[in-house]
Amino acid sequence: MKRRAFTLVELLIVVIILGILAAVVIPQFSDASDDARLSSLTTNLQTIRGQIELYKIQHSAYPPTTTAFGPAMTVEAGGYGPYLQSVPNNPFNNKNDIGAGTATVGTTGWKYDPATGKFQANDDAEHAAL
Numbered sequence: 001m002k003r004r005a006f007t008l009v010e011l012l013i014v015v016i017i018l019g020i021l022a023a024v025v026i027p028q029f030s031d032a033s034d035d036a037r038l039s040s041l042t043t044n045l046q047t048i049r050g051q052i053e054l055y056k057i058q059h060s061a062y063p064p065t066t067t068a069f070g071p072a073m074t075v076e077a078g079g080y081g082p083y084l085q086s087v088p089n090n091p092f093n094n095k096n097d098i099g100a101g102t103a104t105v106g107t108t109g110w111k112y113d114p115a116t117g118k119f120q121a122n123d124d125a126e127h128a129a130l
Contacts, residue, residue, distance in 0.1 A: 037091040041121055044088045045130055048110075049119055051083040056117065066100045066112050092123040 051073060055063065058080045063072040073083045089096045090109035101113030103122055111122045121127035 038127075040091040041127060042130060044090070045119065045121065048084065048088075052117055052119055055081070055083055063114055066098055066114060069098050069112050069114070090121050090123055092121065092127060095122075 055073065059078060063069045070087050073081070074086055075082055087096045087098065087110070093106060093109060095109030097108045098110045098112050099108035099122060101111050101116075101118060103111050105125070105128075106123060108122050110119065111128070112119050121130060
């Protein structure tokens with residue numbers, strides 16, 4: 001009775017094919033996670049900017065300073081609000097603190113300029129443009 005088994009060459013061919021498939025599939029997963037982070041960042045920016053506009057309409061001004069932004073937006077202010085339950089994390093650097101519009105990149109999760117009302121991500125130049 002003869003035993004049938006795989007030869008070494010057949011096994012090597014299967015391993016090579018699996019390696020090629022893995023090399024094709026793995027980059028797609030990393031792209032998907034970057035796309036998810038970008039989508040989350042865009043959603044967070046739209047939400048926060050919308051709440052800043054609502055605050056401006058109800059109070060006839062932007063929050064007075066960068067340091068007062070978080071408390072002014074997350075607690076009831078003058079019978080209005082809260083506008084945000086909490087300041088969300090920036091998905092690219094996992095920080096949720098808010099710096100001045102001139103804050104060094106990466107030192108805070110977000111940048112806010114109360115004079116102009118501009119709110120943006122503070123992780124790199126590409127996301128600051130959103």
